[in-house]
Amino acid sequence: MSRRVVRRSKFRHVFGQAAKADQSYEDIRVSKVTWDSSFCAVNPKFLAIIVEAGGGGAFIVLPLAKTGRVDKNYPLVTGHTAPVLDIDWCPHNDNVIASASDDTTVMVWQIPDYTPMRNITEPILTLEGHSKRVGILCWHPTARNVLLSAGGDNVILIWNVGTGEVLLSLDDMHPDVIHSVCWNSNGSLLATTCKDKNLRIIDPRKGQVVAERFAAHEGMRPMRAVFTRQGHIFTTGFTRMSQRELGLWDPNNFEEPVALQEMDTSNGVLLPFYDPDSSIVYLCGKGDSSIRYFEITDEPPFVHYLNTFSSKEPQRGMGFMPKRGLDVSKCEIARFYKLHERKCEPIIMTVPRKSDLFQDDLYPDTPGPEPALEADEWLSGQDAEPVLISLRDGYVPPKHRELRVTKRNILDVRPPAGPRRSQSASDAPLSQHTLETLLEEIKALREQVQAQEQRITALENMLCELVDGTD
Structure with a gap:
């Protein structure tokens, strides 16, 4: 079918190109765990990849500049007692990464700017709250130190990693395994997909499902969902006949899709990577050898096919660089880190321009590394959009910033009242009467201990006399 009018868009000509051989990372034993996560996380400083490791789970962290062959003795990040299933860099501190594992824990790590001499084995924080494997991690986009984890126990936990506390527990919303979780741009809502085939929009602080759609994709295979810049939900899934499918939904009207397109019959789960600055979504299928972008x-038709980047080797996983890590002088609008069986290969997406000047239309101000809110401000109900920075002069990552964890005295921590911590009578100072009662109880316990000690002494003396008598 011929088109009469060519659609105007500055992104109609986006070209993908694999980096040169010497820009790849060679000899990395990429994890063989069959889990539908990306296995790779990248930021402007580091590349992290989940790897094969004996005796537990591990991932490797490489400075971006350390390309070429990786020494087989290069230090790993090891600490989990079972395979690592997901990793995610903190958006507000390029030296902090979280890892989730089959061993039911989440660990938060501080990565030094220098290359360590031996394995990093001590996390700065271990978060224990799930009863089964933890397969999904997602940092809050605007609040400092807020981390979401989702596990095989069908529970979503939201943590304050600055204190090690659970801020919120969403434990009765998903009757089956959670396949994906995504924050919206200001972190006020979550979009989740589940094995029960439901797409849910959740307000985590109210503990409510605010919108729900059953069988956004009718197939049984896993579905993925991400928020778009306009507040719509972009989904990937499968039809009843196992064809891959993409969809666009308006949460205010979940009855009919804004767009629904069938793709192909491959069985690999499509991982969507969305760039809000350009409103381009890149689809990378596990086991595919291509990246399609829209x-x-x-x-109409709302989701416009742009192009496909194809290569010979299938991908085991994929990392997606934040916008501030791109080379604006080369008109680079996206960069992927494609995992092969034994290496990681950068793939660069560019919009060719003749001018060497900074291209304002390609690079609107983008989220920077500064959080807009503190964890307790977000929990109290405040929302804020990301703090934006200009890429006109390029982006230089800040020096090493240490994550300080201030664990509260366990005696000061009282159980939260309902889904949110609230000021209640139990938080008030102890009354004089309560203090007197406690002191009386302590005095009685002390007297009881003394009486028992005297009885033990008497029994020991009797035993000695008996032993002496038998001699």
Whole structure:
């Protein structure tokens, strides 16, 4: 079918190109665990990849500049007692990464700017709250030190990693395994997909499902969902006939999709990577050898196919660089880190321009490394959009910033009242009467201990006399 009018878009010509051989990371034993996560996380400083490791789970962290062959004795991040299933860099501190594992724990790590001499084995924090494997991690986009984890126990926990506390527990919303979780741009809502085939929009602080759609994709295979810049939900899934499918949904009207397109019959789960600055979504299928990308607009058909980057080797996983880590002088609008069986290969997406000047239209101000809120401000109900920075002069990552964990005295921690911590009578100072009662109880216990000690002494003396008598 011929088109009469060519759609105007500055992203109609986006070209993907694999980096040169010497820019790849060679000889990395990528994890063989069959889990539908990306196995790779990247930021402007580091590349992290989940790897094969004996006796537990591990991942490797490489400075971006350390390309070429990786020494087989290069230090790993090891601490989990079972395979690592997901990793995610903190958006507000390029030296902090979280890992989730089959051993039911989440660990938060501080990565030094220098190359360590031996394995990093001590996390700065171990978060224990799930009863089964933890397979999903997602940092809050605007609040400092807020981390979401989701596990095989069908529970979503939201943590304050600055104190090691659970802020919120969403434990009765998903009757089956959670496949994906995504924050919206200001972190006020979550979009989740589940094995029960439901797509849910959740307000985590109210502990409520605010919108729900059953069988956004009718197939039984896992579904993925991400928020778009306009507040819509972009999904990938499967039809009843096991064809891969993508969809666009308006949470205010979940009855009919804004767009629904069938793709192909491959069985690999499509991982969507969305760039809100350009409103382009990149689809990377596990086991595929291609990256397809689409522009989401307000004009029908709303999801516009742009192009496909193809290579010979299938991908085991994929890392997606935040916008501030790109080379603006080369008109680079996205960069992927494609995992092969034994290496990681950067793939660069560019929009060719003749001018060497900074391209304002390609690079609107983008989220920077500063949080907009503190954890307790977000928990109290405040929302804030990300703090934006300009990429006009390029981005230089800040020096090593240490994450300080202030664990509260366990005696000061009282159980939260309902889904949110609230000021209640139990938080008030102890009354004089309560203090007197406690002192009386302590005095009685002390007297009881003394009486028992005297009885033990008497029994020991009797035993000695008996032993002496038999001699």
